Amino acid sequence: MSDEAAKPPSDNTPAAPPAAGRPAAAKAPGAEAVAAKPAAAKAASAADAALGAEAAAGSSTPAAAKAAAAPRAAAHPPPAAAAPTGPTEPAPPAGMALPAFITTLQGVVPGSVSHVSYHLGDWTIVVPVAQLLETARHLRDAADAVFDFCSDVTATDWPPRAEGRFDVIYCLYSTRHRHRVRLKVKVGELQPVPSVTGIWPSANWLEREVYDMFGVNFTGHPDRRRILMPDDWQGFPQRKDYPLEGPGELLMENPLDWLKLRQAREQADIE
Numbered sequence: 001m002s003d004e005a006a007k008p009p010s011d012n013t014p015a016a017p018p019a020a021g022r023p024a025a026a027k028a029p030g031a032e033a034v035a036a037k038p039a040a041a042k043a044a045s046a047a048d049a050a051l052g053a054e055a056a057a058g059s060s061t062p063a064a065a066k067a068a069a070a071p072r073a074a075a076h077p078p079p080a081a082a083a084p085t086g087p088t089e090p091a092p093p094a095g096m097a098l099p100a101f102i103t104t105l106q107g108v109v110p111g112s113v114s115h116v117s118y119h120l121g122d123w124t125i126v127v128p129v130a131q132l133l134e135t136a137r138h139l140r141d142a143a144d145a146v147f148d149f150c151s152d153v154t155a156t157d158w159p160p161r162a163e164g165r166f167d168v169i170y171c172l173y174s175t176r177h178r179h180r181v182r183l184k185v186k187v188g189e190l191q192p193v194p195s196v197t198g199i200w201p202s203a204n205w206l207e208r209e210v211y212d213m214f215g216v217n218f219t220g221h222p223d224r225r226r227i228l229m230p231d232d233w234q235g236f237p238q239r240k241d242y243p244l245e246g247p248g249e250l251l252m253e254n255p256l257d258w259l260k261l262r263q264a265r266e267q268a269d270i271e
Contacts (some may be wrong), residue, residue: 033197035226037075053078089126099123099179101145108142109134126181129193132185136199139172146223147181151198153207153215157240164188166216170196170203187216195221213238232262 092098098116102125106113112135115126127135139147152171159165164186173180187193195218197204207218208227215236218224226233235242 037211083160086158089115089117090119101142104142104144105138109138122180124184126141127182129185129187129267133194136196140199146176148172148175149173150203153203155210155216157214159240166214168193168216192217192219194219
C-alpha cells in the first residue's frame with residue numbers, strides 16, 4: 001500500500017458534494033418560529049393601534065348625535081279613537097249586479113231602498129221606517145223574492161248617531177228560492193216602529209225581545225211586553241248607556257234598595 005493511501009485526510013480537505021436527488025439537510029428545529037415572532041408582534045401592534053383609533057373616534061362622538069340615536073319618549077299619549085257612529089255598510093263590489101228582487105223592489109216601491117250593502121255574501125237593504133210595512137209585504141209576496149220566513153229580529157245601538165241611534169234588523173229567508181236578505185231600518189229612541197207580526201207571525205216574540213233589551217217602540221204589536229226581564233225592570237240592558245252595575249244606578253243609588261223595594265211589593269201582593 002502506498003503512503004498517500006494510508007495518510008488520513010486533512011481538515012482542509014473540501015467536503016464531498018451531496019449526491020444527486022438527496023434532499024438538503026433540514027434546518028435546525030425552532031428556526032422558523034424564531035423568524036416568525038417579529039412578524040406576529042408587528043401584526044398585533046397594528047391591530048392594537050386600529051382598536052385604539054376606533055375607541056378614540058367613538059369617544060369623540062358629539063353628545064347631540066348620541067341623543068339623536070337614542071329613542072325619544074312620546075311627549076303626549078295618542079288621542080283616544082272616536083266612538084263609531086254606525087256600521088260600515090260596504091257597497092257591492094264594482095261590476096256585481098243587484099239581485100232581481102232588489103231591482104224589482106226599487107221599481108215597484110219607489111224610495112223604498114235608501115242603501116244596499118253587500119258583506120260576506122249577504123245582502124242588506126236599508127229602508128225608511130215609513131215604508132217598512134209596504135217593503136216587507138212586497139218581499140214576502142213578489143214572485144222573485146218570496147221571503148216567507150222571518151228568522152230573526154235584532155237591533156244594534158249607536159248612541160252618537162244623530163239620524164237615529166238604533167238599527168232594527170230583520171233577517172229574512174225564502175224557503176222556495178233559498179236565498180236570504182237583511183232588512184234594516186234606522187230609528188230614534190222614541191220613534192214608533194210598526195210591527196211586522198201581521199206579515200211574519202214569527203216576529204212576535206222576536207220583537208218583544210228587542211223591546212225588552214233595547215226599548216224600541218214597536219207599535220201595533222199584539223202583546224208588547226217584556227219577555228226576558230221582569231215586568232218592573234228598570235231600563236233596557238243592551239243599550240250602550242245602560243249602567244254596568246245594574247239598574248240601581250238609574251233611580252236609586254244602591255241596587256240593594258231597589259231589590260228591597262221589589263221584595264216589599266211582592267210581599268204586599270201576597271198579603
